[in-house]
Amino acid sequence: MSLDTSAKGKTYPPYEYEVGKEKIREYAQAVGEENPVYFDRDAAKAAGFRDIPAPPMFAVVYSAGSVGPAVLDPEVGIDFAMMVHGGQEFDWGEPVCSGDVITTTTSISDIREAGGMGFYEFESVSTNQDGREVVRAKWTNIVRGV
Amino acid sequence: MEVELKVTPDRYLPHRYAGASGDFNPIHIDPVFAKQVGLPGNILHGLYSMAQVARACTEAAGSDPRSLRRLSVQFRGMGLPEEEITVTGTVTEEGDGRIVVEGEAEQGGRKIIKKARAELERR
Numbered sequence: 367m368s369l370d371t372s373a374k375g376k377t378y379p380p381y382e383y384e385v386g387k388e389k390i391r392e393y394a395q396a397v398g399e400e401n402p403v404y405f406d407r408d409a410a411k412a413a414g415f416r417d418i419p420a421p422p423m424f425a426v427v428y429s430a431g432s433v434g435p436a437v438l439d440p441e442v443g444i445d446f447a448m449m450v451h452g453g454q455e456f457d458w459g460e461p462v463c464s465g466d467v468i469t470t471t472t473s474i475s476d477i478r479e480a481g482g483m484g485f486y487e488f489e490s491v492s493t494n495q496d497g498r499e500v501v502r503a504k505w506t507n508i509v510r511g512v
Numbered sequence: 513m514e515v516e517l518k519v520t521p522d523r524y525l526p527h528r529y530a531g532a533s534g535d536f537n538p539i540h541i542d543p544v545f546a547k548q549v550g551l552p553g554n555i556l557h558g559l560y561s562m563a564q565v566a567r568a569c570t571e572a573a574g575s576d577p578r579s580l581r582r583l584s585v586q587f588r589g590m591g592l593p594e595e596e597i598t599v600t601g602t603v604t605e606e607g608d609g610r611i612v613v614e615g616e617a618e619q620g621g622r623k624i625i626k627k628a629r630a631e632l633e634r635r
Contacts, residue, residue, distance in 0.1 A: 389532075421566070421567075423566045447549065452586065
């Protein structure tokens with residue numbers, strides 16, 4: 367059976383996420399961040415941030431609402447019982463701070479078969495309220511036994 | 513500059529990370545479900561483990577979040593709660609304030625992240 371690659375190139379509608387100080391705190395605590403800039407507005411401002419910054423990997427939080435529906439799209443047809451998260455890339459731009467409104471758009475950059483496995487690559491681009499890019503990401507999911 | 517970080521996620525870390533990230537896939541939070549689908553138990557979120565690599569590299573470069581410019585990883589195997597994670601990395605390129613670190617993360621000798629590559633800027 368050959369892999370259905372018809373969804374390659376599909377782009378999903380933009381998703382907007384407003385970044386909040388307490389969500390940054392919750393995320394930073396969960397991943398073990400200790401830098402006071404993530405918890406204390408005065409420390410953040412003293413370090414030159416507009417407001418409390420998000421840790422770089424907080425990108426997963428504001429991107430999820432855009433990437434999730436693409437991964438779950440029945441037209442893409444991923445068999446979730448057989449799926450693993452194979453790889454991940456982030457390319458950061460402008461820092462993200464509390465109060466920012468981040469818009470993320472996801473597209474399917476590649477679907478291909480190799481060695482009996484399906485490789486699904488999703489690319490997401492996130493920009494802030496000033497139109498500046500904050501992160502560009504590639505999410506690779508691998509499906510066994512396609 | 514050497515990158516090394518050790519962290520032991522506690523039993524309920526996957527639940528806190530699920531809440532923080534919004535990823536409530538039951539393989540991460542429900543040991544019974546995880547075993548039913550052939551896993552040893554509930555497993556760590558790969559992106560949690562990647563966040564440990566990000567933190568290790570950023571802290572080694574002076575802890576400024578703006579220093580991390582790029583990070584790519586490949587996930588391998590399964591990370592488990594209640595077992596120490598060791599992140600290691602070495603500088604493979606350095607010049608003009610830019611540093612490239614290549615590394616991995618392992619638990620008990622099993623690689624959970626390989627081919628990690630971070631690009632950092634000294635600030």
